[in-house]
Amino acid sequence: MRFDLLGPFNVVHDGRPVVLRGATQRAVLAYLLLRHNEVIATSTLLQAIWADEIPATARKMVQNAVSGLRATLAQRTGAEQAMLLTHAPGYLLRVDSDQVDVSRFRRLAAEGRTAQAGGDVDQAVSAYRDALALWRGPVLADLTETGVVWPELVALEDQRIAVHEDLFGLELDRGHHHEVLTDLRGMAEANPNRERLNAQLMTALYRCGRHVDALEVYRATRASLAEGLGLEPGKELRELERAILQHDETLLTRRPDPAPRPAPEPAAEPAPVAEPLPFTPAPVIALPRSEPVESERKPVVAIGVALAATPDDDPEEAVAVQARLRTVVEEEALAAGAHLPGESGPVVLALFGLPRTDDDDAVHATRTALRIHDRLVTAGIATQIGVDSGDVLVEFTAAGPGQVAGPVLDRCVRSALRAPEGRIRVSDAVREASEPAVVHEASEDSPGWWHAVSVRQHPVAEPADPGGFVGRDHDLDLLNHLLGFVERGGRPHRVTVLGEPGIGKTRLLAEFAETLSEQPRIRVLDAGADVAEAFAVVPGLLPQTASRLRTEGGDSALRAAAGELTAYGPLVVLADDLHRADVETRDAVDRLGEACAGLPVLIVASARPGLLEAEHGERCGTTVSLAPLSDDAVGKLLDKLLPGTARLIRGRQELIGRIGGNPRFAHAYAQEVHGRTTPFPGLGQAMTPPLVRRTLAAQLDNLPATEKSLLKAASLAGDAFTAEDVAAVCGRDTAEIEGTLSRLASLSVLRREDDDAGYTFRRATLRELVYQRIPRATRTALLRRPVPRRVEALA
Structure with missing residues (x-):
C-alpha cells in the first residue's frame, strides 16, 4: 500500500486507488500519516480536524473514522494485526516509512545533504531531484481546499523550498546558471521573502549578463521584507548587492565539474581554501530525520577532529586511517553522551548540548577531546583537534535532534584544520568553562586561543565562600531534626536534598557536617564515588571489616561496618551531587538503607530535581527542595x-x-x-x-517539553503576563496554560504577582535566554497574531 500526501491525498493498493469514506476518515488518516509511528493524542486530532469549534460528537466521529480505517487497512494489507492501534492517550498508525511519500522525500533530501557534505555533487544533485520529483502539487492539496491548515503542512513546504535552494546552490557552483534560471525565478517570485533564494536568483542573473535585472531582484526583495515584516535584508544579501555594483570578479567564479574517479587522489599538499561567496549559508549538517516538531536555537560545544597528515600519499591507506579515526571519535563521543551530526569534509564532528544542555558541557567536551587524542596517538595516528562553543539552529523531531546548522560548526572545522599537529585547540569561552577540570596553556601563535593539555587529577574546587552560610537555617534545622529521629528510632532514614545548580545543596551538606564535627559520638562519612571504599577508610574500623569491604563488598559487609560505626552514636552518610554519580554508586546509596536495617544511619544525598523524576521518588526517602533565597x-x-x-x-x-x-x-x-x-x-x-x-540553559532543558514550550510563549507576552496573554501568543487552552504557569511558579521558575498582574519570570536573565531560543521567523509568526496591547508593544 502506498500513501501519497505530496499533492492531492491518494491511497493506492496494487496500483488501484483505495476509497476512503467521508471527510473525517480522510482527515484522520492524513494527519496520522503525517506523524506516523508516533502516538497522537485524541485531543490533538480533534484540534487538528476542527480548528475553529470542536462539535460535541467529535470524539464519536473520530472513533467511527478509526474503526472504518482499521477495516480498510486490514483488508488491503492482509495483516493479522491492524496497522492503526489504540494507544493511550490516542492512536498510533504503524506504517513502513517507505510507504509514505513524505518520508521518502525526507530520506532522499537527507541523502542529498550527506552526499553534498562528502563532496559527491552528482549524487547530491540526483538525490535532490528525486526528492522533488515526488511532489505532485501542494501538500494535501484537496484537504487544504476544505479549510485544513496544519503546521505540519507549512513545515513540509519549507522543507521543499530548502531542497530547491540546496539544489540551485549546487547547480550554480557547477556553472549551470542558464539551466536553472527559469525554475529559480519562479521559486523566488513565489517566495519573495526567502533571502537565500533571491540571492541565488541575483547570482544566476549576474552570471547570465543581466546585471540590471539582478539589482532589481534585490530592490524587490528589500521592498517585500520592509512591507511584510518591517525588516531590512540581511548582511549576506546586502553584501551581494554591493559585490554586483562593484562587478566583483568572485561572483563569476564557480567550481569545475568533478571528474568521476574510482578512489580519492590526495593532493601533494593541502589546496588553498577559497573564500565563500557573500551569500553562502552557514554549514548545515543533516541527521536522519523523522517528523519535524519544532526548531530551536541552542548552545552547543563542538569537537572537530581531523587527520594531521595523509600517510605516504596512499589513497587506500588514507581511507583506512580516516575510518579508524572516525571509529575512535564515534566511540568516545557516544560514550560521553555527545551527538554525531556527521563529517564536514575531512573533519569529524561531535556536539555536546543536544538534545539537552548541561552546565558542564564544556568539561565533557574537552575531556572527550583529550581521550580521543590519547587513543589516536596510541594508534599512531596524528590529529588536529578543535573545540569551540556557540549557538546552533536545531530542528527537533519526534526521534530527537534533526538538522543542525550554525556558524559554530564552521568555526570548529576551521579550528581543527588550523590546530598544530597533535594539539587540541580550544576557544577562550570553552577554556573558561572547563578550567576547573582541565589544564590549559596559551597558544603562542593564536592570541585568544588555548591548548587543552590534560585532565586535572583533582578538579579545582569553588573558592571558599566569603559570603558565609546565609538563608538556610531552616533547612539545617530540618536535617538535625531528622538526625534526632534516626537516633531515637534506631533505624536508618534517607533524605534527598533537591535543587537547581548553584542553589546551595553542597554548601548545606558541608555546613551540616561542620555542625556535627563537634560531637565525637556522631560519625560522618562522605560516600564519594565508591561507597564500600568510603566505609573501609574510616578511622577506627576493624582491619578485618575493612578487608571484607574491599574484597567482598556487598550488603552484609556494609552492615558489619555500619554496626561498628554506630556502636556509640548515629552514623551520617553524605552523598553529594548524586545526579552525577554512575549507576553503581546510585545503586549502592539506594541499598544502604536496607543494608543498615535496625541501625541509626542517616543518609543525606543531594541531587538535581531530574533525579527524583528518574527514580520516581521510590528510594529518595524524605525530599527537601531548596527554594531560592529571599x-x-x-x-x-x-x-x-x-x-x-x-x-x-x-x-x-x-x-x-x-x-x-x-x-x-x-x-x-x-x-x-x-x-x-x-x-x-x-x-x-x-x-x-x-x-x-x-546554568540557566541547563535548567531550561531539564523542564518537560510542554512547560518549556509554554515559557517560550510567555517570553513573548511582556514583562508580566496572564494565562490569557500567553494563550493569545500560542493559541492553546487557557485553563491548561494556567495550570502549567502555576506549576512553574511552584518550581520557582516564575513568580506569581500579588496585584493580579499575573506572572513574571523570577529571573530576567532566564526570560532573555528563553526568548533567544526562539528562531526569529517563529517569533515573527507568533507576534503577528492578534494579541493584547502589551504583546503588540513588544512586537
Whole structure:
C-alpha cells in the first residue's frame, strides 16, 4: 500500500486507488500519516480536524473514522494485526516509512545533504531531484481546499523550498546558471521573502549578463521584507548587492565539474581554501530525520577532529586511517553522551548540548577531546583537534535532534584544520568553562586561543565562600531534626536534598557536617564515588571489616561496618551531587538503607530535581527542595561579597532580581561587579556571567517539553503576563496554560504577582535566554497574531 500526501491525498493498493469514506476518515488518516509511528493524542486530532469549534460528537466521529480505517487497512494489507492501534492517550498508525511519500522525500533530501557534505555533487544533485520529483502539487492539496491548515503542512513546504535552494546552490557552483534560471525565478517570485533564494536568483542573473535585472531582484526583495515584516535584508544579501555594483570578479567564479574517479587522489599538499561567496549559508549538517516538531536555537560545544597528515600519499591507506579515526571519535563521543551530526569534509564532528544542555558541557567536551587524542596517538595516528562553543539552529523531531546548522560548526572545522599537529585547540569561552577540570596553556601563535593539555587529577574546587552560610537555617534545622529521629528510632532514614545548580545543596551538606564535627559520638562519612571504599577508610574500623569491604563488598559487609560505626552514636552518610554519580554508586546509596536495617544511619544525598523524576521518588526517602533565597538574604550575601557597595545602590535591586535567589549566581555577578568604578548598569546593559547562562540553559532543558514550550510563549507576552496573554501568543487552552504557569511558579521558575498582574519570570536573565531560543521567523509568526496591547508593544 502506498500513501501519497505530496499533492492531492491518494491511497493506492496494487496500483488501484483505495476509497476512503467521508471527510473525517480522510482527515484522520492524513494527519496520522503525517506523524506516523508516533502516538497522537485524541485531543490533538480533534484540534487538528476542527480548528475553529470542536462539535460535541467529535470524539464519536473520530472513533467511527478509526474503526472504518482499521477495516480498510486490514483488508488491503492482509495483516493479522491492524496497522492503526489504540494507544493511550490516542492512536498510533504503524506504517513502513517507505510507504509514505513524505518520508521518502525526507530520506532522499537527507541523502542529498550527506552526499553534498562528502563532496559527491552528482549524487547530491540526483538525490535532490528525486526528492522533488515526488511532489505532485501542494501538500494535501484537496484537504487544504476544505479549510485544513496544519503546521505540519507549512513545515513540509519549507522543507521543499530548502531542497530547491540546496539544489540551485549546487547547480550554480557547477556553472549551470542558464539551466536553472527559469525554475529559480519562479521559486523566488513565489517566495519573495526567502533571502537565500533571491540571492541565488541575483547570482544566476549576474552570471547570465543581466546585471540590471539582478539589482532589481534585490530592490524587490528589500521592498517585500520592509512591507511584510518591517525588516531590512540581511548582511549576506546586502553584501551581494554591493559585490554586483562593484562587478566583483568572485561572483563569476564557480567550481569545475568533478571528474568521476574510482578512489580519492590526495593532493601533494593541502589546496588553498577559497573564500565563500557573500551569500553562502552557514554549514548545515543533516541527521536522519523523522517528523519535524519544532526548531530551536541552542548552545552547543563542538569537537572537530581531523587527520594531521595523509600517510605516504596512499589513497587506500588514507581511507583506512580516516575510518579508524572516525571509529575512535564515534566511540568516545557516544560514550560521553555527545551527538554525531556527521563529517564536514575531512573533519569529524561531535556536539555536546543536544538534545539537552548541561552546565558542564564544556568539561565533557574537552575531556572527550583529550581521550580521543590519547587513543589516536596510541594508534599512531596524528590529529588536529578543535573545540569551540556557540549557538546552533536545531530542528527537533519526534526521534530527537534533526538538522543542525550554525556558524559554530564552521568555526570548529576551521579550528581543527588550523590546530598544530597533535594539539587540541580550544576557544577562550570553552577554556573558561572547563578550567576547573582541565589544564590549559596559551597558544603562542593564536592570541585568544588555548591548548587543552590534560585532565586535572583533582578538579579545582569553588573558592571558599566569603559570603558565609546565609538563608538556610531552616533547612539545617530540618536535617538535625531528622538526625534526632534516626537516633531515637534506631533505624536508618534517607533524605534527598533537591535543587537547581548553584542553589546551595553542597554548601548545606558541608555546613551540616561542620555542625556535627563537634560531637565525637556522631560519625560522618562522605560516600564519594565508591561507597564500600568510603566505609573501609574510616578511622577506627576493624582491619578485618575493612578487608571484607574491599574484597567482598556487598550488603552484609556494609552492615558489619555500619554496626561498628554506630556502636556509640548515629552514623551520617553524605552523598553529594548524586545526579552525577554512575549507576553503581546510585545503586549502592539506594541499598544502604536496607543494608543498615535496625541501625541509626542517616543518609543525606543531594541531587538535581531530574533525579527524583528518574527514580520516581521510590528510594529518595524524605525530599527537601531548596527554594531560592529571599531578596533580603541575597542582599545580605551581596553585602558580604561586596563590602562597601554604596556606589552600587542604583543597580542593587536590579542585580538582586537577576540573581534570583541563587547563591552561585550571586558570586558570579559579584565577580563581574567587583572592581567597577561606575554603578552597576541598567537592565539590558549588564553582562550576564557565562556561568549563569550555562546554568540557566541547563535548567531550561531539564523542564518537560510542554512547560518549556509554554515559557517560550510567555517570553513573548511582556514583562508580566496572564494565562490569557500567553494563550493569545500560542493559541492553546487557557485553563491548561494556567495550570502549567502555576506549576512553574511552584518550581520557582516564575513568580506569581500579588496585584493580579499575573506572572513574571523570577529571573530576567532566564526570560532573555528563553526568548533567544526562539528562531526569529517563529517569533515573527507568533507576534503577528492578534494579541493584547502589551504583546503588540513588544512586537
